[in-house]
Amino acid sequence: MKAELKVRDEVVRERIGLTSNYAVAYAVKDVDVDVVAAYPITPQTTIIEKIAEFVANGELDAEFIPVESEHSALSAMVGASAAGARVFTATSSQGLELMHEILHITSGLRLPVVMATPGRALSAPISIHGDYQDIMNARDTGWIIIIASTAQEVYDSIIMAYRIAEDSRVLLPVMVAYDGFLMSHTMEPVELYHEELVRRFTPRNRSRPRLDPRNPITMGVIASPDWYYEIKYQVINAIKESKSVIKEIQGEFNKAFGTDYDVVEQYRVDDADYILITYGGASTGNAKEAVDEARRNGIRAGVLRIRVLKPFPTEEVVKAIKDAKAVAVIDRALSPGSTFEGPVFNEVVAAMYSQGVSVPVVSVVHGISQRTIFIEDLYELIRELVEFKNTGYFPRRTMFMGLRA
Amino acid sequence: MKPLTWREIPLGGYVLEPRNSRNNLTGTWRTERPVIDQDACIRCRICWMYCPEPAILELSKPYVTKTGRKYDVTYEIDYDHCKGCGICAHECPVKAIKMVPEVG
Numbered sequence: 001m002k003a004e005l006k007v008r009d010e011v012v013r014e015r016i017g018l019t020s021n022y023a024v025a026y027a028v029k030d031v032d033v034d035v036v037a038a039y040p041i042t043p044q045t046t047i048i049e050k051i052a053e054f055v056a057n058g059e060l061d062a063e064f065i066p067v068e069s070e071h072s073a074l075s076a077m078v079g080a081s082a083a084g085a086r087v088f089t090a091t092s093s094q095g096l097e098l099m100h101e102i103l104h105i106t107s108g109l110r111l112p113v114v115m116a117t118p119g120r121a122l123s124a125p126i127s128i129h130g131d132y133q134d135i136m137n138a139r140d141t142g143w144i145i146i147i148a149s150t151a152q153e154v155y156d157s158i159i160m161a162y163r164i165a166e167d168s169r170v171l172l173p174v175m176v177a178y179d180g181f182l183m184s185h186t187m188e189p190v191e192l193y194h195e196e197l198v199r200r201f202t203p204r205n206r207s208r209p210r211l212d213p214r215n216p217i218t219m220g221v222i223a224s225p226d227w228y229y230e231i232k233y234q235v236i237n238a239i240k241e242s243k244s245v246i247k248e249i250q251g252e253f254n255k256a257f258g259t260d261y262d263v264v265e266q267y268r269v270d271d272a273d274y275i276l277i278t279y280g281g282a283s284t285g286n287a288k289e290a291v292d293e294a295r296r297n298g299i300r301a302g303v304l305r306i307r308v309l310k311p312f313p314t315e316e317v318v319k320a321i322k323d324a325k326a327v328a329v330i331d332r333a334l335s336p337g338s339t340f341e342g343p344v345f346n347e348v349v350a351a352m353y354s355q356g357v358s359v360p361v362v363s364v365v366h367g368i369s370q371r372t373i374f375i376e377d378l379y380e381l382i383r384e385l386v387e388f389k390n391t392g393y394f395p396r397r398t399m400f401m402g403l404r405a
Numbered sequence: 406m407k408p409l410t411w412r413e414i415p416l417g418g419y420v421l422e423p424r425n426s427r428n429n430l431t432g433t434w435r436t437e438r439p440v441i442d443q444d445a446c447i448r449c450r451i452c453w454m455y456c457p458e459p460a461i462l463e464l465s466k467p468y469v470t471k472t473g474r475k476y477d478v479t480y481e482i483d484y485d486h487c488k489g490c491g492i493c494a495h496e497c498p499v500k501a502i503k504m505v506p507e508v509g
Binding site for chain 1: 408409410411414415416417418419420421422423
């Protein structure tokens with residue numbers, strides 16, 4: 001134990017209480033970004049407030065651009081990133097929707113923008129509370145999407161995001177998402193690493209193409225039908241190939257900072273008959289408690305957390321669930337009008353189809369607009385999975401848990 | 406020339422060297438090409454003035470028409486840059502320019 005503490009001292013400069021939003025701000029300061037533009041929106045505001053404070057105090061040597069909307073914030077990032085700067089922005093909910101047009105432009109132009117997005121419900125009706133509808137709406141934009149589950153993971157993921165985004169084999173924007181309020185505004189102990197170690201881990205990629213008057217190039221060209229398709233396919237290929245790069249960088253990060261990240265997190269999955277697939281913070285913590293409770297009652301249950309949503313970890317998910325008797329995917333987002341209304345459920349089913357694996361999977365929606373997910377809810381869900389397995393009857397429609405009916 | 410594949414196109418569709426119309430041949434956009442009837446042409450220069458590209462070439466090439474009229478200049482089309490807009494054919498006062506479908 002003593003030896004372990006000594007090892008941590010080598011990488012950890014201090015261990016302080018931080019909200020996930022402040023963890024983002026500290027990560028941004030430690031990787032030394034050049035330009036920040038963001039527009040305040042609940043629950044993201046405290047990130048940029050903290051960054052503005054760092055810039056004002058001279059702790060972070062960055063250009064802080066006050067913009068008049070999220071559309072402008074991401075547009076400013078596109079310009080600064082094209083000029084070769086290391087950039088950061090953050091948003092949520094309606095702000096992310098206002099950025100939507102530029103989300104596609106950022107990935108199409110292959111600009112390594114990093115953005116933090118505490119997830120929040122979408123209007124109408126207006127809700128400031130946390131869920132993942134906004135993140136799921138950005139899932140087809142060509143961004144790499146990482147969903148963190150603790151403030152520590154948020155801090156670590158932002159650091160890794162710069163390495164992933166700026167890697168010459170990737171060159172794609174990265175979004176680091178986490179629960180609005182449940183994480184963005186709640187304090188957890190976070191280990192901040194020595195700045196020079198973080199800087200050594202995230203060297204700038206100086207060989208990426210950028211706007212340079214001594215070597216002029218044109219970015220953002222118009223492409224006629226005989227070019228457009230191929231340029232968009234470059235994005236598809238890059239994000240598909242990025243999974244191996246993400247794993248490689250995660251491995252390096254784990255080695256450098258003594259962490260244990262993978263594209264999925266497995267909790268008691270190895271011998272599990274019943275698996276809950278979740279993402280984000282609140283549902284994962286409670287899900288683990290529910291699984292422990294189920295294990296105490298003789299049900300072999302496990303939790304599989306999707307950490308990297310895009311590129312979807314197809315092989316890893318299928319490998320983890322292929323021997324299970326029943327699986328439930330708990331979505332905190334909606335896909336109205338789809339056969340099943342859980343967006344990640346649809347990904348999981350597609351993943352299984354691609355590998356020729358068939359396991360009974362149940363689509364569950366819960367926690368919309370921060371509707372509380374109790375440990376008992378998830379324990380009850382595991383009990384229901386056992387019931388489904390025993391009767392052989394699986395619901396062929398999405399279960400809306402927590403909905404007053 | 407065979408068009409570039411997705412692997413060969415510069416990343417993100419960037420144009421890696423600044424170029425102008427000397428290199429970028431805009432003639433590939435054309436669906437109809439103008440053809441000048443040199444015998445009907447009266448060398449009024451209106452097509453040359455109106456061409457937005459400009460793809461009408463004023464060449465000092467003597468030409469003798471079938472009816473024996475002598476001219477010092479000849480107007481020809483620069484098909485590498487003509488986009489086929491048809492303005493020249495529209496403006497020609499003697500209808501000496503015809504737009505014909507581009508084939509091949």
